[in-house]
Amino acid sequence: MGDSRVEVLVQAVAYLNGGEVDSAKRIIDEEYPFVPVERRGRRYTVRQMVEQFFRDGFIDRYSGERLVNPGVLRAISEMIPDAFPYQAHWKTGECHLAYWNNHPTIDHICPLSLGGEDGPENWATTSMMRNSLKGNFTLEQMGWVLQERGDIREWDGLSKVFVDLVEREKALLQVGRIRNYYTATKEMVKRYDL
Known part of the structure; x- marks a missing residue:
């Protein structure tokens, strides 16, 4: 083609x-006609994202690689910022590469711009790096295959450890994003009885 x-x-x-x-x-x-890509807005709550990450077992569904709970990454950055810097816009010269490689995000398996639905049946957990690479392309166009979901009991993305860390280091709750991930993660840890 x-x-x-x-x-x-x-x-x-x-x-x-x-x-x-x-x-x-x-x-x-x-x-070879021009077909404009339709931009449809989407926004997920932290709770929706964490639920998806738990459903997928913190596995990158496009590579099969393990991903890490976003709250853990932010907690590491708060506690040792010189060794593990965070930058709000993830500028690669200022932010640890782990945010691109290991931070999970939600991607639409069939892009919204190509008629895909915006719901859990069309969501896949992937890294920010792969999400950026895939863009508005299909898996077929990328030559990728959707990997099996992971087993949350085998790999929880350091979620249980994250909850324990925040409960020991309460000052981390002053960071809004950490607090939001903590609340959603604690609920999922309880739901999955981890």
């Missing part, structure tokens, strides 16, 4: 080089 699209471009450029602008436009319109 990809090579046939290149052939359309070859033909379009040949038409353009021959001064046949209308023919170039026609072949693009017919064989």
Whole structure:
């Protein structure tokens, strides 16, 4: 498929080089038309995200690699900021790479821009890095395969340890994002009886 699209471009450029602008436009319109990507807003609560991460067993569904509860990463940054820096916009020169590699996020298996639904049946846990790479493409376009969910009893993304850490270091609750992840994580730890 990809090579046939290149052939359309070859033909379009040949038409353009021959001064046949209308023919170039026609072949693009017919064989490789512009389809604008629809941007649909989405926003998840911390609770919804944590529920999805627990459902998927803190496994990156696109690679099978383990991911870590976001609250843990923020707690590490609060406690040892020089060794594990955090930057609100995750600038790679200022923020530890673990945020890109190990921080879970929700991705739409079938992108919203291609008609995918915005609900748990179309959500997959993945790293921020892979989410950024995938963008508005399908798994097929990326050459990726959806991996099996993990078993939360085998790997909980350090969630239980996170709850214990926050309960021992109560000052961490002063950080809003840590407090939000703590509340949602504690509820999930209890629900899954970890």
